[in-house]
Amino acid sequence: MKKLSFLIALIMLLAIPSAMIAADASKLEPYEIVWYTLGTEREGHQAVIDKINEYLTEKFNATLKMYVNTNNDHLQKLQLLVSAREKFDICFVSGQYANYVSQEAFYPLKDLLQEHGKALLDTYPQNLWDSVTINNEIYAVPVHKYSCSHYYFIINMDAAKKAGVDTSWINAENKMERWGSFVDYVLKMKEAGADTNGYITSLGSQPFTALYPNEAMTGNSADPGVVILGDDTFQGFERNQVFNQFATEEFAGYVRDAYKLAQAGALPLDPETNAKLDQHDPVVSVQDSMAKRLAGYEKTYGADFEPYFISYAFQTTDKIYGAMNAISDTSDDPARAMMFINALIEDRDFANLVFYGIEGVNWNRNADGQIQMTDPKTYAMTTWSLPGFLTAEPDISLPIDMVDRYNAFAKELVPADNLGFALDESPIMIELAAIRQVVAEYLEPLTKGLANPDTELPKFLEGLQAAGVDTAIAEMQRQLDAWRVAQGYDK
């Protein structure tokens, strides 16, 4: 008798934990997660959603309602969703992140990550979380990918060979030496008549930012007010000292180079015109970190391309803002939303499903074993915007060893000193409004060589002064210093 009761007790003791585990998923009420994201709804969309829902129901008794929109539509819709406090769970968010946080649009995530976001916390580097921390709280999950500035010019080696111009400078050690050689190269190519359109490429302000890496206080490198980033950049400034990058010698030099090229007829006369890869133009500018698309370009356009890297790759807060997902403050079950995002990071097959669809239906494996979408696509998500970018396998538009390349690249990536700093523009709103007007008028013409720097650069700088750039920069410095103290970086 005693043995039987002991057995019964043992069985009951064992049964209880397993009953608890089995009840875990069903303990949760069914919930529909509403997600506003980027992509287009093709014919195979619903079938994939059904499959996703099978998985989610089993895992945590949830289903997904996905609204896909194009970039422009999404931007407009999100603004209204937030303004009208409509109920939804997850949304894609980019540059307007800090703004939305100030509008209390998003749910605070620190605790939620601890409870349901283990995979996220484990795989993400700490500086990624730091970059999205505002007032000591996290409000969005960045997409873990190569978010950075890595700018290069594509040099068409076949065209160079034909024109008989030397290209050995591309791999020179010294950054400024490379740039100088680049300018000479372009002039020589122009002389040799190698171009197809009468011009080589257009410049603009991006190569300038690439040449002298910096961290913009407003998050937009076209606004004056930056601090230096890395060791090989603007001269004569302390770390974390905010200055006007357009008033520097470096900017003057760049603008003069642009003008020199334009005067020689190497740059387009109109601000709109750009050199074209498929026209086999000798020099084309790109922003593509790790040069991961280069092989693809070569295959497509049938030419030999080499990348001329202007400077090292660097990571600033605004780049990380470029692709994130946030949980809405109006969500009824933020935990469920977090579980979903976590699952994308944790489970490779699930990530593949959400990114690419169902194997055999929406995609197949090619000879190299890489995912290849059907042509025409029956399922189309904007994959760079999805959480789990490094979890899902890279499809044929990316190199098959992308994760390894990324890990190697991440070691060389130079992060900004102030990741996560979000400027509050309201004290200097008037000055910034005036400054942006001046910039809109002068920056592009100057950096594209369309305006004569001897006459226009002084006007630009005077315009900035009149708009109150010194006041703005003083305020930026003040906020930055306060933030750094609060973060514990400075005393």
Added chain:
Amino acid sequence: MKKQPKTSLGKRGALGISTGANAVINVIMVLISLSCLLPILLIYVSSFTAESAIRAHGFSLFPKEWSLSAYQMLFEESLAQIVVSYRNTAVLTVVGTVLSLFIMTMYAYAISRQVFAARKALTFFAYFTMLFSGGLVPSYIVNTTIFGLRDNMLVLLLPSLVGAYNIIVLRTFFSSADNTPIIEAAKVDGASEFRIYGQIILPISKPALATIGLFTAIAYFSKWFEVMLYIDSKSKWTIQYMLQRVMQDIQYLRANPDLLMSEEGAEMLANLPNESAKMALTVLTMTPVLAFYPYFQKYFVKGLTLGAVKG
């Protein structure tokens, strides 16, 4: 007053202009028409031009290579979706135009009547809405939270049923047509305002109805912004929205050049349709309108149905 018999001056009659003046005007008209036609022709031709030819040689009336790929790209949606979108647009346009004309002409008629005490007040009431607006966010909040029109096709129909501009133009048509004698005569016969409106004024206002009817029909036909804001289900798309989504992304990139330089922007650009698709979109927007245009046109180009217009 009786109609005068035609004079011996022949077809143009004494009402016509001299042959010399006619010739000069014709020449000027031809020049203006050509200046309108040539760019349109360029758009049509470019929509059928291969993208590679455009990138290499620019736009031309005699392209090096023809292609249907622009249209294929714009009509990437399934045939079923295209049919549904066209159906939505057609129903919206017809119902919207008829209903709108009905409601607006009643209002315009009322405020054109001298005897109406509230005439000036109601004119101001309508016109004021052209001057002041709450903006997008308040409209959105009102339409979604108060009227519950989210993902509902009524949001495409109702807010545009009345427009101050059209009402004021209609009112001016009614009041400047000097209908007072006819109205007063009808009143003496004991007709109500409704009867006068329906049986007398409307039939003789065909040019006004055709003009505003055309504007309204085109407005409903072109609707896409409200679809973008409020509609989630693909089954409720209009054809214009289906086509415009693509165009809006192009404009979005153009207006955000810093985005063009980012990874994301490069990705977007690679996936965006190209110059020929922009042209194809214009063709698809313009051609249906031109198809139903002559039906309206005959009401406001005088002389075609000489005499018949006034009934």
Added chain:
Amino acid sequence: MSSNTLHRASRRRGLSLRTTENLSLWLMALPAIVLFLCFAYLPMTGVVLAFKSFRPKHGIFLSPWVGLKNFEFMFRNATFWMTVRNTLLYNVAFMVIGIVGPLVFAIALNEVRPKGAARMYQTLTIMPHFVSYVVVSVIVFAILSADSGILGNLYKQRGQQPIAFYSEPKYWPWILSGVYLWKNIGYSSIIFLGTITGISDEFYEAAVIDGATKWQQIRHITLPFLKPMVVVLTIMRVGQMFSSNFDLFYQVPMNSGQLYSVTNTINVFVYNTLRNSNNVSLSSAVGFVQSVAGFLLVMGTNQVIRMIDSDLAMF
């Protein structure tokens, strides 16, 4: 019977009939009144956002007041006043172009023979209306581009340096006005054509009998008949005097910075300033300024017209 006699006759019919007439007319106006109230006046209350700092969590009406703070970024900005000047100048020019042009066009169209040709001219000239300014900007670029455009290539063929239109401000008031005229002349003439169609032939026949020339017919019959429409359209344009078409002034000049002194209008200014802000209160403030300024202008204009000829005033 003269209309005066008829009016006296109607007054004699008594108050009750007048009231019945008014009641019927109120009923006729009712559907539109309801629609205006729901979809225009109700959202219009959101205009208070111009004086608030919008916090979605509190909703429009409970968001905190900030007085005139939202207006400072405009009024204290010198460029803003420049854009106001540009906007006004263009709108005055466009008012003339947009009314006189189509008016003359409509009158000429009405007279020209054969009628089939008139129909064809009319149909062809409305086509530009349906071309969006984005596509227009592409076409204009294809013509004017110094690098690859038709004009640019012509210059290069002749061995001359092409004019970089997108860097030279002086051409653009003309280019933009020309584009505006091209886009609108046909479509805007429809209203005038409709009005002219409504003029009874009897007037012209009577005039012919009195020996009037074509020109006199136009001056004494056609134009007076068109006057109320012209006046009303002008007044409505005056109300929009402080607004500009964003696409025309941003897309067509390809947003070239060097042209800003002549292409920067209020809507472009707002776009450049608020682009990074996503700030509902600020854009609301701009809209408010445009509305109030337009409103004052319209009331003033209407008053002046009422003093000249009370029948022509809008209200």
